[in-house]
Amino acid sequence: xxxxxxxxxxxxxxxxxxxxxxxxxxxxxxxxxxxxxxxxxxxxxxxxxxxxxxxxxxxxxxxxxxxxxxxxxxxxxxxxxxxxxxxxxxxxxxxxxxxxxxxxxxxxxxxxxxxxxxxxxxxxxxxxxxxxxxxxxxxxxxxxxxxxxxxxxxxxxxxxxxxxxxxxxxxxxxxxxxxxxxxxxxxxxxxxxxxxxxxxxxxxxxxxxxxxxxxxxxxxxxxxxxxxxxxxxxxxxxxxxxxxxxxxxxxxxxxxxxxxxxxxxxxxxxxxxxxxxxxxxxxxxxxxxxxxxxxxxxxxxxxxxxxxxxxxxxxxxxxxxxxxxxxxxxxxxxx
Amino acid sequence: xxxxxxxxxxxxxxxxxxxxxxxxxxxxxxxxxxxxxxxxxxxxxxxxxxxxxxxxxxxxxxxxxxxxxxxxxxxxxxxxxxxxxxxxxxxxxxxxxxxxxxxxxxxxxxxxxxxxxxxxxxxxxxxxxxxxxxxxxxxxxxxxxxxxxxxxxxxxxxxxxxxxxxxxxxxxxxxxxxxxxxxxxxxxxxxxxxxxxxxxxxxxxxxxxxxxxxxxxxxxxxxxxxxxxxxxxxxxxxxxxxxxxxxxxxxxxxxxxxxxxxxxxxxxxxxxxxxxxxxxxxxxxxxxxxxxxxxxxxxxxxxxxxxxxxxxxxxxxxxxxxxxxxxxxxxxxxx
DNA sequence: ATTCGAATTTAGATCGTTCTAAATACCGGG
DNA sequence: CCCGGTATTTAGAACGATCTAAATTCGAAT
Numbered sequence: 001x002x003x004x005x006x007x008x009x010x011x012x013x014x015x016x017x018x019x020x021x022x023x024x025x026x027x028x029x030x031x032x033x034x035x036x037x038x039x040x041x042x043x044x045x046x047x048x049x050x051x052x053x054x055x056x057x058x059x060x061x062x063x064x065x066x067x068x069x070x071x072x073x074x075x076x077x078x079x080x081x082x083x084x085x086x087x088x089x090x091x092x093x094x095x096x097x098x099x100x101x102x103x104x105x106x107x108x109x110x111x112x113x114x115x116x117x118x119x120x121x122x123x124x125x126x127x128x129x130x131x132x133x134x135x136x137x138x139x140x141x142x143x144x145x146x147x148x149x150x151x152x153x154x155x156x157x158x159x160x161x162x163x164x165x166x167x168x169x170x171x172x173x174x175x176x177x178x179x180x181x182x183x184x185x186x187x188x189x190x191x192x193x194x195x196x197x198x199x200x201x202x203x204x205x206x207x208x209x210x211x212x213x214x215x216x217x218x219x220x221x222x223x224x225x226x227x228x229x230x231x232x233x234x235x236x237x238x239x240x241x242x243x244x245x246x247x248x249x250x251x252x253x254x255x256x257x258x259x260x261x262x263x264x265x266x267x268x269x270x271x272x273x274x275x276x277x278x279x280x281x282x283x284x285x286x287x288x289x290x291x292x293x294x295x296x297x298x299x300x301x302x303x304x305x306x307x308x309x310x311x312x313x314x315x316x317x318x319x320x321x322x323x324x325x326x327x328x329x330x331x332x333x334x335x
Numbered sequence: 336x337x338x339x340x341x342x343x344x345x346x347x348x349x350x351x352x353x354x355x356x357x358x359x360x361x362x363x364x365x366x367x368x369x370x371x372x373x374x375x376x377x378x379x380x381x382x383x384x385x386x387x388x389x390x391x392x393x394x395x396x397x398x399x400x401x402x403x404x405x406x407x408x409x410x411x412x413x414x415x416x417x418x419x420x421x422x423x424x425x426x427x428x429x430x431x432x433x434x435x436x437x438x439x440x441x442x443x444x445x446x447x448x449x450x451x452x453x454x455x456x457x458x459x460x461x462x463x464x465x466x467x468x469x470x471x472x473x474x475x476x477x478x479x480x481x482x483x484x485x486x487x488x489x490x491x492x493x494x495x496x497x498x499x500x501x502x503x504x505x506x507x508x509x510x511x512x513x514x515x516x517x518x519x520x521x522x523x524x525x526x527x528x529x530x531x532x533x534x535x536x537x538x539x540x541x542x543x544x545x546x547x548x549x550x551x552x553x554x555x556x557x558x559x560x561x562x563x564x565x566x567x568x569x570x571x572x573x574x575x576x577x578x579x580x581x582x583x584x585x586x587x588x589x590x591x592x593x594x595x596x597x598x599x600x601x602x603x604x605x606x607x608x609x610x611x612x613x614x615x616x617x618x619x620x621x622x623x624x625x626x627x628x629x630x631x632x633x634x635x636x637x638x639x640x641x642x643x644x645x646x647x648x649x650x651x652x653x654x655x656x657x658x659x660x661x662x663x664x665x666x667x668x669x670x
Numbered sequence: 671a672t673t674c675g676a677a678t679t680t681a682g683a684t685c686g687t688t689c690t691a692a693a694t695a696c697c698g699g700g
Numbered sequence: 701c702c703c704g705g706t707a708t709t710t711a712g713a714a715c716g717a718t719c720t721a722a723a724t725t726c727g728a729a730t
Contacts (some may be wrong), residue, residue, distance in 0.1 A: 009717095033679090117386050282618055
């Protein structure tokens with residue numbers, strides 16, 4: 001069965017000191033004399049001591065554990081984000097509790113309760129579609145430090161995300177430079193801040209450039225959904241010469257759908273995605289996209305949370321990464 | 336600061352019963368009278384009681400937490416796997432501690448120590464490249480239930496994975512049926528059981544079918560690596576008419592590389608992948624692949640661990656999912 | 671030697687839960 | 701109204717660490 005743990009008490013016994021001293025050694029306190037520390041450390045190594053973090057947390061309220069809630073583990077944008085979070089936390093000797101809300105606010109609530117029960121030090125939340133704007137306030141009421149990431153609800157909290165307004169602008173200016181004029185937008189149907197932001201970017205970019213609004217089409221956030229919407233896009237009143245997509249998954253699906261409909265993406269219709277997933281280099285034609293550095297956003301979110309844990313009084317901070325255009329084959333120069 | 340928690344004691348006080356009774360209610364013990372239970376539950380709801388799982392674990396040794404170690408969070412095979420694990424665990428009201436070994440055994444060791452300190456109930460491990468075969472034994476020595484997944488080291492433990500030998504056979508028979516004869520294998524360079532298994536499958540399939548070995552080429556496990564290996568493949572002594580790839584990422588990268596080298600994948604050279612990642616439907620030509628049901632493997636791993644937690648004496652079990660061929664555009668009939 | 675302050679070490683209470691063993695309440699039958 | 705038993709409830713000791721406050725040790729200065 002479960003092996004009995006080696007405890008502080010046993011180490012203390014073996015080293016001929018008190019439990020408290022060993023505890024100080026474990027926590028690398030400068031209070032303990034060098035020779036004592038050395039002896040205790042050696043004995044800990046010999047006896048394979050492993051500190052019980054749960055017990056420690058019970059007393060001092062820090063579990064060195066943080067929770068991360070994402071709405072999805074299939075979209076690689078979230079997993080790249082996650083890997084950034086994990087990287088920083090591991091370096092900081094913290095551990096990540098992972099949960100998937102499946103974009104369901106009820107499940108998200110349950111997860112938060114579970115996290116609460118586990119005594120996480122804080123949470124990084126990418127709010128599910130339909131999350132109540134009051135949620136961040138409630139979480140704060142529990143005394144649980146919160147960083148929102150990628151999406152945002154309610155009044156400002158710590159937030160790490162990407163500037164999709166600029167990203168869409170960037171993409172639009174590129175399309176115009178390539179000679180496109182009638183640009184459609186392939187959006188996602190779920191109402192999230194991510195969607196609103198990109199649509200706002202689209203509107204602003206239309207105002208700023210010579211491009212004309214060829215229409216907005218909606219699809220599920222799956223490549224199949226995007227493929228199905230190809231027909232709709234081709235049937236728009238103003239036949240677009242370019243499509244700007246909510247993200248690379250939709251863009252890739254759209255290209256597949258277009259080809260099926262007899263329209264060669266790139267040649268007949270420029271396509272641009274957002275996020276620059278690894279996928280973008282593997283489609284044909286390769287996909288022009290705007291890179292958002294998902295792991296970077298994850299690292300930023302992790303650092304924001306670390307800062308918040310250190311200083312709960314600091315004012316909320318927004319940490320936004322700048323987009324970077326990556327031109328590939330799906331948006332060639334028009335002649 | 337950290338809000339003070341509502342404790343059992345306070346609920347007990349408010350309900351006019353003892354701490355022990357409230358504890359029984361929390362744990363849904365049948366010992367407590369219905370009317371008492373009802374009253375206590377109501378008060379718990381009113382006071383927003385959240386049970387401290389850390390404290391509970393300290394006493395009864397079950398944390399309802401399990402650890403998962405994957406070598407990689409970018410390959411979506413692992414994240415799909417992960418989502419299967421997470422799904423089953425969440426349903427079972429357990430929580431997943433996630434860590435990424437980056438295929439580094441030293442990091443993997445550190446993670447295991449952290450997990451130990453957190454008192455996880457068990458671990459699902461996808462061993463890093465170069466993991467010592469003794470590791471599972473050491474973990475067992477700690478009294479920590481272990482399930483290996485996708486890769487395996489050391490003597491048999493509980494294991495959930497896919498039958499890649501059959502998968503490769505399936506792919507090979509398909510290629511032969513399409514009229515291919517000279518089949519090359521694009522492998523990954525890192526030595527893992529996953530690699531050995533697929534190579535063994537390749538060897539066996541060559542023996543079973545009319546196909547001829549056109550050679551084995553190695554690449555990094557990235558699409559860029561695979562793209563670079565396209566030239567090598569085209570330069571093999573026996574010019575292959577088909578390439579079987581270690582996984583879809585390599586297959587997609589290879590197709591991109593082939594095209595760059597002036598060879599049209601599908602038409603000039605059939606390509607088949609393994610895993611059937613979502614990616615496979617989005618390449619051009621779309622990629623024939625062998626589906627391994629990654630989330631299904633994750634669910635199996637989670638269930639194996641749950642079973643092991645319930646009965647630590649049971650004999651080790653291997654749970655292997657069967658492969659399923661998905662034919663797409665990259666392996667057309669030869670004429 | 672004595673004293674003082676700094677450097678080290680420690681006893682004992684404590685965190686919030688569950689366990690054990692025992693106490694109390696309740697019920698129907700005699 | 702007492703009895704035996706079942707049904708419910710409970711006091712108090714754990715679990716393994718950390719905190720507080722106080723005790724001890726150690727030099728150096730007197």
